[in-house]
Amino acid sequence: MINGNNVIAGNYVEVDGGVFNATDPSTGKQLTGDFHAADTLLIEKTLNAATAAFKVYRIISPAAKATFLRTIADKLTAIGDDLINRAVAESGLPVGRITGELGRTTGQLRLFADLVEEGSWVDAVIDTAQPERTPIPRSDIRRMFSPIGPVVVFGASNFPLAFSVAGGDTASALAAGCPVVVKAHPAHPGTSAMVAAAISAAAIETGMPAGVFSMLYDNGYNVGAQLVKHEQTKAVAFTGSYNGGMALIKLAQERKSLIPVFTEMGSINxxxxxxxxxxxxxxxxxxxxxxxxxxxxxxxxxxxxxxxxxxxxxxxxxxxxxxxxxxxxxxxxxxxxxxxxxxxxxxxxxxxxxxxxxxxxxxxxxxxxxxxxxxxxxxxxxxxxxxxxxxxxxxxxxxxxxxxxxxxxxxxxxxxxxxxxxxxxxxxxxxxxxxxxxxxxxxxxxxxxxxxNGVPTGVEVCAAMQHGGPFPATSDSRFTSVGTGAVYRFVRPIAWQDWEDSLLPPELQQANPLNIWRQVNNKWTKE
Amino acid sequence: MINGNNVIAGNYVEVDGGVFNATDPSTGKQLTGDFHAADTLLIEKTLNAATAAFKVYRIISPAAKATFLRTIADKLTAIGDDLINRAVAESGLPVGRITGELGRTTGQLRLFADLVEEGSWVDAVIDTAQPERTPIPRSDIRRMFSPIGPVVVFGASNFPLAFSVAGGDTASALAAGCPVVVKAHPAHPGTSAMVAAAISAAAIETGMPAGVFSMLYDNGYNVGAQLVKHEQTKAVAFTGSYNGGMALIKLAQERKSLIPVFTEMGSINxxxxxxxxxxxxxxxxxxxxxxxxxxxxxxxxxxxxxxxxxxxxxxxxxxxxxxxxxxxxxxxxxxxxxxxxxxxxxxxxxxxxxxxxxxxxxxxxxxxxxxxxxxxxxxxxxxxxxxxxxxxxxxxxxxxxxxxxxxxxxxxxxxxxxxxxxxxxxxxxxxxxxxxxxxxxxxxxxxxxxxxNGVPTGVEVCAAMQHGGPFPATSDSRFTSVGTGAVYRFVRPIAWQDWEDSLLPPELQQANPLNIWRQVNNKWTKE
Missing domain, CATH: 3.40.309.10 (Aldehyde Dehydrogenase; Chain A, domain 2)
Incomplete structure (x- = not known):
């Protein structure tokens, strides 16, 4: 019933060898489903698909992205009990907790959908031209956040839904306009398979470019290492242990090009x-x-x-x-x-x-x-x-x-x-x-x-949340991995100078067709 | 006339050995002034002073920071021709260019003063409590950007004023609330000395904590390397060559704790x-x-x-x-x-x-x-x-x-x-x-x-400017080193949850005493 093949750009791709299974941690017994570790060829195929998808997805409309994110949420809700039961079996967490986590996961996806639909998150800044300025006239300069490229997301073991395949990292990267390649956590591959199927179906249904989402399996470290070191990977997101996070940082340091690697490595709070x-x-x-x-x-x-x-x-x-x-x-x-x-x-x-x-x-x-x-x-x-x-x-x-x-x-x-x-x-x-x-x-x-006068457990998913602290809590304290701020890990500003208005991104066009908040000549306005 | 000793927390500190001189590149002749390369002891002293200053400077009022920045600008303007002549002699750049660069440098300092005085740059986000929410009440969460800690700035050779001791990196780090340690560029040590004296005088005059600014000399690589590797350094800013930038990145990778290292390494445009x-x-x-x-x-x-x-x-x-x-x-x-x-x-x-x-x-x-x-x-x-x-x-x-x-x-x-x-x-x-x-x-x-239809030379210092591109142009394309956005390299968000209103930073207090733009329950407002 569970298809344990790697999911590449909407297709299940078979691969020889590397079969592993899931275990019920409360009994130590094997669960159904054969999962297949990806190989180098599949990794190459996956990142080629993600890079190709980026050309389209990076400039897709905010409305289309929002629909995609909401459709993922709908499809996860639709799986319902099957998903909850499998996640419970694979994680040992109680039904109540996993049910809550599913709500949190779909809530997160909808929150990011709202964020991109509203649109002001791109932080549009417009400084208009001053042709009369002396000694040099000032150009018209307009800047906004744009997506960074394919993001590799590592599923976390302790939140098999909310910090995994369709969790906060994936939701924020997709919201940013970045294709996502998930390395599924080997402790909950069945849960991962069900969620990946939902995302793939949502991508097809909403007309997204195929490579916008892929998921690869591995019960060792090889696939993750290759993904981090691949030159087409433009950012990495990870939640887990200090040792795991630092291993990824070290791998990224071996790359030819530098990329942001956000690792949330926990703390003692x-x-x-x-x-x-x-x-x-x-x-x-x-x-x-x-x-x-x-x-x-x-x-x-x-x-x-x-x-x-x-x-x-x-x-x-x-x-x-x-x-x-x-x-x-x-x-x-x-x-x-x-x-x-x-x-x-x-x-x-x-x-x-x-x-x-x-x-x-x-x-x-x-x-x-x-x-x-x-x-x-x-x-x-x-x-x-x-x-x-x-x-x-x-x-x-x-x-x-x-x-x-x-x-x-x-x-x-x-x-x-x-x-x-x-x-x-x-x-x-x-x-x-x-x-x-x-x-x-x-x-x-x-x-x-x-x-x-509270407790640190319970991390609200909201705009003001900061889930990221000075090293070694995270690799870069300037970012958060929970809340809408998580999107900023995966974007970079681009400035357009003296550009033709009709060819600017809508967010920066003079008439403000998306009706977003913008900083125009140092004033926040919707005009 | 030029004091070529290292400037540590407002004092000239003498050190044995390591004397070097400046050269007029148009003649190859030596210029006046003996400059002294710092040693390990001075580096230690400098970073201890910066760390101590951070405790005070990180929470100093925006008005005090603005006054400090403007006083630096005033003092640089006051040196005037002496500074211009020395910079011309050390750089080979024409008087007109250096005069313009001085204007740009003081303009930058004033721009950052305006930014911190206005105050909305901290990106205050407030999500108020929902005590009635089920199943779990929502806490009151308030987030804003706060400074990251002592920043090491490398002076650049090609802008002896605007990208050097009191250049954009220093101005943005000080605006953020970070003490600055400058590694002076050995090609213009006399210019650096004059500017450092102005900053130190401004710090004393405006009552800043002494370690808010220091400057060390070296005509080799040792001091820079030690500064980057020092555990009390919390961020690094550099503009220069690809080889220079990558050398700093590699040094930072040897650190125990990870820190942001922003290197602008040029491009072919x-x-x-x-x-x-x-x-x-x-x-x-x-x-x-x-x-x-x-x-x-x-x-x-x-x-x-x-x-x-x-x-x-x-x-x-x-x-x-x-x-x-x-x-x-x-x-x-x-x-x-x-x-x-x-x-x-x-x-x-x-x-x-x-x-x-x-x-x-x-x-x-x-x-x-x-x-x-x-x-x-x-x-x-x-x-x-x-x-x-x-x-x-x-x-x-x-x-x-x-x-x-x-x-x-x-x-x-x-x-x-x-x-x-x-x-x-x-x-x-x-x-x-x-x-x-x-x-x-x-x-x-x-x-x-x-x-x-323009030329890439001439980088406007404004809010919309983006001076930072995908690797290898810069080490992190998500940031800019020119324009007011440069401040975000040196800050991290901190969230206060259910905190006592009177003990919150003024930027987050309920009454908005600083009258800044804030995002309150997902709406931009000054209320």
Whole structure:
């Protein structure tokens, strides 16, 4: 039933060898479907098709792009339960979560459709001519964002829909006007196949150039490496581990031509518990964070892996309460056997470091299933944390490390010792915030998003979202991979000087036929 | 009179050894002033000062930044003739050109002052809370651009003022809120010293944190390499040669943390002469291009180094006329002996390639001076051009290569064989443009700026300018190094979630106290 051949420009293309299968991580059992790793010839064919499609797709109308994106969303919704069930089977994530994720995925596609249809996202800037200017007349110059070329997207394991084949990277690249080549994640090839079929059908139905979308399989690293190094690839988007992201960066550095490689490599998302709130409501905080730490078996880039506080009686109560909640948190199936093994290995290694103290491990483990996450909380002193880089590593899973400072000055030192982060969170009473100005400034320097009295998990898909922080959280903190801003990873400005009005892109024509917001002679206007 | 010590956070710091001097390129004679190459200790001191300054400068008020930038401009204007004379002596460029460049430099500083004072450049995006939303309430999320950290700027040789110590890179980085460390160009250290003194004085006068500006000397590569590799450096800006730019890229790839390195590495700036205009007014076109090719001894990134046309009687007349104009073009002093030698060597090598024909070389050479540029025009067939990559290399100087195609199809092939470019120019009659849709699309894919019936030299400093094209023209085509857009190289978005209004940056506060344009719930408004 599932066609496991590579999808190239709307066609299934057969290839010899390289067959692999999907596994249900909760049982370790093989799922249906044979998937075929692509070879060099297919990669060549795929990128030729993408490059050819780019010539047409880069200047296609915003309305046509919007229709394409909405049709993808419609087709994903139409698959419905089959898609949800397969994603659940391949990821071990619960039905409720995957159902929500499908909604998020189609919502994202529609949001980008709205963005391109409205049209102002191209950031049109017009400086009109000043023929009378002395000593030199000024030319008419008009600039807007234009797509960069074929984008290679790597499916992420932890969001088999929302950060995978039709996820935010694909949606934003297609919105930008870039053909997309997806390297399917080998942990959910069946889900990927169903989504790729939906995108291909939508492309055909809406008259897109064939090479606007392709998807290649591989359960190793060869196809991904070749895609990143291919000279026809013009940008790369990846969400995953630090090691995975850095491997792609290194491959891209071997290229003849430089291209943007956006890798979101996660972070430990520090949470600062300020004293007044900590002493006022330690149990409430503990309950909130027990939930955030263990949500989705902790398999979020924004999982709160680090909790920072100054020692106090409130902190002791917080620890006791958090420990109690974690101890009875039921285990959950992790995404893959490899992720489960890494979680066990890395959490074990860190727990073996000098100076660390285990607070608690969950004892509610489902013995009927495999790859079960064991929620864990540990504790170190601020001094030990600063001295040992190992404590700052991301442990992907339901893990959080509590760092106890003697005073505010030491808390500030901990913050200044941190690497770049996707998020940072402050739990505080309103009144105590102004007392921690330096601390908040130091924290802001380290992060892409700073949250007050919330949890970092749950990343809203909206215009204001920033999901990208200083290295090593992402390869380039100047961009986001969530929200409409994600489109700017895949565009470059082009300026037209003294160009013939009727031959300009509609966005830049004098009459503003698309009725978009533009910056004309330094004023924002629709005129 | 000129203090040639390194300028660190407002102080002259002495260092042993490494003395070098400036040379007048028109005579080869040494100019006054001893300049001292920095050492590792000074580099460390400089970046520590810049990092400390960043904590203050990143959140300084827009008004304070604007005053700082304008004070720099005032102080440069106040030095006036002394600065102009020194820059002329060090660069060999004529007084008129340097006077104009000083105006451009101060104009740039004032333009960025206006930009930060007006304030909307931060691209504030506000998505307000939806507490009633189901299944999950939406948080209040507010995002704006914030500075990235200390920026290392390399002075460029060909614009000793406008792309050097207080040039566009420095102005845009300071406008962004980033401290700047300049690596002075060794060809104009005296000019650099005078400008650095002006910036330091302006920083003190306007109460900026001391480390907001420093400048280090070196007549070799060591200081630049250390600056690029230093972990406290958060971005790099460079304008120069492909080899220089790529050397910095490679150094940055050895870093532990990834940072943006914007290198503008020049291009050959193709000019397409379409048939109708070529046959209507070949002599006018020739006169226009003789001027553009030889302006400033051809030492512009946007110099038209490649002219493409279809063979015709009009083209023959164009060549005859261009040749005649070039033959009597007076020689000019090139920026340095090294640049002159490279020009002689590379133009000689290309002229020795099979299939090339010399059209003409200037015979009006000033024998009283050294390092004199010899304007040169050569000719090849489209076939030969496509077959030999050497013909596509940038020859920095008054050189242009004419490529003759048999027909429009072959002209298109030449365009598709080109590397990425800063600019592309089309000379055409209005009526013939629609006949060349595919050709114009192919050309647009290759370039950052496309010009109709003008010359690529002369880069307007304005909001709509794009000075940056696909690799190898620049390291990242998504940014510009000229115009107000240059500021976006040095900023990253930060999002505040559910943050306390009074503690938000003013740009994001509910009442919009700075009265800037913001995108609130997907609508542009000042409310």
């Amino acid at each position: 520090p949470v600062i518990l300020l004293p007044a709130i900590l002493n006022a409501e330690p149990e409430t905080l503990a309950a909130k964070y027990a939930g955030s730490i263990t949500l989705g078996a902790g398999q979020f880039c924004t999982n709160p892996g680090l909790i920072l506080a100054i020692k106090s009686e409130g902190l002791d109560r917080f620890v006791t309460s958090l420990g109690g909640a974690i101890e009875i948190t039921p285990s959950a199936t992790m995404l893959t056997a490899g992720i489960w093994k890494n979680y066990e290995k890395l959490s074990g290694e860190i727990l073996a470091e000098p100076g660390i103290e285990l607070v608690t491990k969950s004892t509610a483990i489902d013995k009927e299933k495999v790859n079960q996450s064991v929620a864990t909380i540990a504790k170190v002193s601020a001094e030990a944390f600063i001295a040992n880089k190992k404590f700052g590593e991301e442990v992907f899973g339901p893990w959080s490390l509590l760092v106890v400072a003697d005073d505010a000055a030491q808390l500030q030192q901990v913050i200044e010792s941190l690497d770049g982060q996707l998020t940072a969170t402050v739990m505080a009473e309103k009144e105590e915030l102004p007392l921690y100005g330096d601390l908040l400034n130091a924290l802001t320097e380290k992060t892409g998003r700073i949250i007050l | 193709p000019v397409i002469l379409l048939p109708a205009i070529l046959n209507a007014e070949p002599e006018t076109l020739a006169a226009k291009y003789a001027g553009s090719i030889t302006l400033g001894a051809g030492q512009f990134c946007t110099n038209p180094g490649l002219i493409l046309a279809i063979k015709s009687e009009g083209l023959d007349r164009f060549v005859t006329s261009l040749g005649g104009a070039i033959e009597i073009t007076p020689s000019a002093t090139m920026l340095t002996a090294g640049i002159w030698k490279n020009y002689e060597k590379l133009s000689g090598e290309i002229l020795a390639e099979p299939g090339i024909e010399l059209v003409t070389k200037s015979t009006a050479i000033d024998k009283e001076k050294v390092n004199q540029s010899v304007a040169t025009i050569a000719k090849v067939s489209a076939e030969a051009f496509i077959a030999n990559k050497k013909f596509g290399e940038e020859v920095f100087g008054p050189w242009s290569l004419l490529v003759v195609a048999d027909d429009a199809a072959q002209l298109q092939q030449v365009i598709e064989s080109l590397d990425g470019q800063l600019t592309a120019t089309v000379m055409a009659e209005k009526e013939e443009l629609p006949l060349y849709g595919d050709l114009l699309n192919a050309l647009t894919e290759k370039t950052g700026r496309i010009i109709l």
